[in-house]
Amino acid sequence: MEQPANQDISLQIYQGEIFGILGDNGAGKSTLVKQMVNLLSSSAGTIELFGRSILDHPDFVTTQVGYMPQEALALNNLSVGEALYFTAHLRGMSRKEAGQERERLLALWGLEPLRNRYSSRLSGGQRRLLRLAVAMAGSPPVLILDEPTNDLDPQRRKLVWDILRQLNQESAITIIFITHDAIEAEKIIQRVAIMRDGRLVALGRPGQLKQQIDRKLRLELFFQPELPPTLPPECNHHVVETGRWLVMLDSEQVAAVMSSLDIACLDDFRLYSATLEDLYLHYAERP
Amino acid sequence: MLNGRKPLSLPAQIFDLLLIELTNWRWSWRSMLIIATIAPLLSIVALGVFARDAGPEALRYVLTGNVVMALMFGIMGNVQSRFNFMRVMGGLDFFATLPVSKFALILAVVLGFLLLSLPSIVVTAGLGALILGVPLSISPLILLVVPACAVPLAGIGAIIGIRGRTPQESGAINLLVTLVLAGLGPVLIPPERLPDWLVAVGRASPATYAASALRETLLGPVTAALAVDLLALCSFGLVSFWLVGRYLDWRQR
Numbered sequence: 197m198e199q200p201a202n203q204d205i206s207l208q209i210y211q212g213e214i215f216g217i218l219g220d221n222g223a224g225k226s227t228l229v230k231q232m233v234n235l236l237s238s239s240a241g242t243i244e245l246f247g248r249s250i251l252d253h254p255d256f257v258t259t260q261v262g263y264m265p266q267e268a269l270a271l272n273n274l275s276v277g278e279a280l281y282f283t284a285h286l287r288g289m290s291r292k293e294a295g296q297e298r299e300r301l302l303a304l305w306g307l308e309p310l311r312n313r314y315s316s317r318l319s320g321g322q323r324r325l326l327r328l329a330v331a332m333a334g335s336p337p338v339l340i341l342d343e344p345t346n347d348l349d350p351q352r353r354k355l356v357w358d359i360l361r362q363l364n365q366e367s368a369i370t371i372i373f374i375t376h377d378a379i380e381a382e383k384i385i386q387r388v389a390i391m392r393d394g395r396l397v398a399l400g401r402p403g404q405l406k407q408q409i410d411r412k413l414r415l416e417l418f419f420q421p422e423l424p425p426t427l428p429p430e431c432n433h434h435v436v437e438t439g440r441w442l443v444m445l446d447s448e449q450v451a452a453v454m455s456s457l458d459i460a461c462l463d464d465f466r467l468y469s470a471t472l473e474d475l476y477l478h479y480a481e482r483p
Numbered sequence: 484m485l486n487g488r489k490p491l492s493l494p495a496q497i498f499d500l501l502l503i504e505l506t507n508w509r510w511s512w513r514s515m516l517i518i519a520t521i522a523p524l525l526s527i528v529a530l531g532v533f534a535r536d537a538g539p540e541a542l543r544y545v546l547t548g549n550v551v552m553a554l555m556f557g558i559m560g561n562v563q564s565r566f567n568f569m570r571v572m573g574g575l576d577f578f579a580t581l582p583v584s585k586f587a588l589i590l591a592v593v594l595g596f597l598l599l600s601l602p603s604i605v606v607t608a609g610l611g612a613l614i615l616g617v618p619l620s621i622s623p624l625i626l627l628v629v630p631a632c633a634v635p636l637a638g639i640g641a642i643i644g645i646r647g648r649t650p651q652e653s654g655a656i657n658l659l660v661t662l663v664l665a666g667l668g669p670v671l672i673p674p675e676r677l678p679d680w681l682v683a684v685g686r687a688s689p690a691t692y693a694a695s696a697l698r699e700t701l702l703g704p705v706t707a708a709l710a711v712d713l714l715a716l717c718s719f720g721l722v723s724f725w726l727v728g729r730y731l732d733w734r735q736r
Binding site for chain 2: 235254257259263265287289335
């Protein structure tokens with residue numbers, strides 16, 4: 197019998213929250229969001245949007261949810277401005293409102309210089325920004341974004357997270373997104389679901405989940421390979437790569453370890469608590 | 484906060500989607516020009532050489548048969564490739580997540596390619612008549628006949644595009660079907676010159692009725708047989724569109 201893409205998932209996403217879905221490739225994340233937007237059917241269970249079954253109210257989903265798929269070349273023949281205008285109008289805005297929405301989104305995403313360029317002529321990063329803008333066209337109160345920062349350079353990744361946070365704070369838009377970029381996503385994520393093999397293996401606020409895995413602090417040391425630092429004998433280190441160690445510390449060890457280190461011999465060091473990426477690795481890789 | 488928006492009316496959806504489809508002209512005009520115009524004209528020239536000795540009736544068949552070919556290349560082929568592209572590249576998913584009806588999308592695609600094919604149909608008929616020396620006697624009913632011919636061919640193209648696993652497979656099947664429809668029955672060649680069994684089999688092909696209806700409305704005279712052709716074309720159109728609606732993966736796949 198074929199293994200289901202996902203199974204026994206039960207979760208509630210609250211209005212106005214920023215919800216992240218993490219998991220390895222093939223964990224069932226994209227299947228889950230496609231089910232949320234009615235593209236795929238579920239063999240069992242129900243999905244509700246604002247209390248209404250999405251199966252019984254398909255038009256309610258399409259007018260209230262903006263979806264950005266991982267890949268899509270639907271609007272390749274259209275210019276950037278046309279893609280935004282038509283999407284906003286088809287989502288139920290009047291022609292005048294759709295025109296205003298196009299201008300707002302062009303300005304918001306810095307796409308004004310590309311207004312008349314065909315989508316097929318955009319770079320990978322520009323196309324990703326256009327797809328984000330298209331998902332927002334018509335101002336739906338819920339956004340579902342499948343890997344919104346793939347293909348983006350650090351500057352544009354920051355732009356995306358900043359805009360999503362701003363939207364959430366100013367307009368209380370509910371944002372659900374899939375990402376592999378756990379470190380960046382941590383800046384805006386409010387609750388997270390971690391999936392493995394089609395199952396939900398962790399759900400909650402990152403802070404809560406971090407407390408469940410461990411309370412250890414991470415000390416990362418960067419140094420010239422020929423001059424490794426000297427650590428107190430009770431400290432074990434893990435070699436991340438040549439010239440980079442990771443040391444797990446209890447909070448009471450921190451002061452002693454830091455005072456024993458010759459910081460002048462290090463290229464750099466970082467001390468931090470468990471990150472969202474640690475959570476992801478912990479839950480996604482745990483057998 | 485819910486935005487209280489409702490889907491657009493069906494005509495407004497069709498109009499927007501039609502405008503989107505018409506932008507296909509940006510990439511398809513070269514193939515339209517080459518395949519849907521030049522290929523039928525070359526065929527007219529080549530078949531015309533042989534048909535001249537067979538008399539004026541054979542030339543009438545060559546002309547209208549090639550207008551049907553222009554319709555098959557321009558509408559059936561392009562609708563096939565458009566649906567296959569949308570299915571493979573995520574376009575159908577995009578439209579399925581917007582508040583638009585599946586039938587509005589199907590209708591817009593067909594209407595779009597019908598409009599985009601009109602120049603090639605006019606050029607094929609006009610230049611073909613000049614090349615073959617066949618006098619045109621155009622009936623106003625042609626305005627009804629061309630869409631009636633286009634609908635079943637578009638439906639067949641859409642089914643091939645939706646069912647094809649890859650663009651290559653879909654394109655190959657479409658070419659095969661085009662050749663079969665053109666060769667099956669009295670489309671390019673008068674029935675007197677075909678074996679009886681081929682004429683009989685041709686009655687199951689929409690191309691036969693399309694060629695017959697075009698002959699009557701392009702070259703005259705219009706007879707009662709046109710009603711039979713239109714009825715057959717509408718029946719083929721209804722069945723093919725029912726199948727398109729059934730096969731098109733949309734929401735809740």
